[in-house]
Amino acid sequence: MSTAAPAGRPPMWVRSSYSNGAGGECVECARVTRGVLVRDSKDAGGPVVTVGAGAWRCFVGGLGRGRSVPPA
Template structure:
């Protein structure tokens, strides 16, 4: 786990149901945004700089995720 996210507040979508095992959690620090699998909280973290995170969220809002 990245030391940058030690003690970070992780959150997941309010649309995520309690029994849903397919969730992604997000944590924001001063420098970056981390994404992890909610089932494997000690596992790897995908780290994005804030500019990349904003671009990603904007793209999803505009047109959704398409292959």
């Protein structure tokens, strides 16, 4: 995983529907060619984590089945 956004076109960020309206606990994601970028919406200029497409599908699939994700 990388902690920097790739160069080129700016990503189109989408905020989680589970984020609260007060600005806390907000996560934003953006699709890129080989996966998904994830960042803290309260720190848009801060670190960005790049997650590979396969790992992201597994993560989202696990959420859909109500499974917790084990720590790395």
